[in-house]
Every structure is written in C-alpha cells, then in structure tokens.
Amino acid sequence: KQEVTQIPAALSVPEGENLVLNCSFTDSAIYNLQWFRQDPGKGLTSLLLIQSSQREQTSGRLNASLDKSSGRSTLYIAASQPGDSATYLCAVRPGDSSYKLIFGSGTRLLVRP
C-alpha cells in the first residue's frame, strides 16, 4: 500500500532563505508526483508535476526533484518570501490503472519578514 510522508511537518524561516521540503513514498511504482500549495481554507494550487521518467522540474524560484528508486522527492524554494507562506503538499499517482492521487500530510511553511 502506497504511503506518502512529508518532513518536516512545519518550518519557519526568515525571508530570503533558500529551503528544501521533503517528500518520501513507499512504492516506487508511480506514474508521476505533483507538488501543491494550499493557503488556509483554500483549494490546492498545482506547482509542479514530475513524470516518472523525469529527474526534475523547474518553475521560477521552485525546483522539484524526483528519485523514484529511493522513493524521494524534494521541493527547493529559492529566496523565500512571506508570500510563500502556505502548506505544501506532495502527491503521487500510483502506477496502477487508477487516476487517484495519494497525498502526504503536508509541510506548513512560515516565511518571516
């Protein structure tokens, strides 16, 4: 059974710092991995999708990597800003016929001015 874990559960950093969020999954048979951002009480905003054949994806100050064999992904945020404060969730799409996503519990990020 696929399980997704995110560490740390919460993180507080000063503005301008570069930071890394971690995501691990137990079954390497995945189609893709998606990173999302969720603001309090809101829906999910898709940040990056990495296909199983890819090693990394970049969008602006965000860079996500995927090491399928070790069951790990990292989300790197460069030069963090207070507006980056949110909960970051990673989700894997299992390598079966379903199109569901299995989510981690998220990392709650606070960027202090």
Place this chain on the structure above:
Amino acid sequence: KAGVTQTPRYLIKTRGQQVTLSCSPISGHRSVSWYQQTPGQGLQFLFEYFSETQRNKGNFPGRFSGRQFSNSRSEMNVSTLELGDSALYLCASSFRLAGSYNEQFFGPGTRLTVL
C-alpha cells in the same frame, strides 16, 4: 481560462440530512475526482468520474456517491450525514491522458459543517 469551480462554497447541515455538492471542471477536461480533507485524515480520495462513469473509488461508505453529466460537470452526494463528514470537499479535473503526464487541477472546495 476558467479554473475548476465548486458550488456551494459553504454548507451547514444537521445530522441525518443529505447534501449535494457540484463541480465544474476546466473546459476540455473530462475527468473529475473528488477528495475529502480533514485535519485528522488529511486528503483522501473519494472517487473519480470519466465519461459519465465512475472509474475508481476510495475507501468510503456507500453514503458517498456521485455522478457525472455529459458536459463533464460532476455532483457528489452524501446521505445520512454524520458529524465526521464535516470536511473540506475538493474536486479536481484533468484531461485523463494515457501515460504519466496527467496534471490535476483543484477547485476552491466546499466547506461542509455537520451539526
């Protein structure tokens, strides 16, 4: 291009009642998935609809059901509401492409409170 829309945004119901939530996917997307988010269980998959057929179902009781219309809009119904059904219900849409590229886009959610 318009995103995924969900109505209503907030609902308050009492135990034993039933509720219907609606989701309109991004134009051109034919797959709609539903998720329940609670502080204790996090985000859990409810079911997915594609071409008006339920394709996948999560581990939820039969009180949770859904349907999809020919225009890809989807509704989710919860009957005989329980206090534990209080949650943020999110729907996601995608093209449902074969292979590994299948980005899912989420709506703002419907906050259901059961009293």
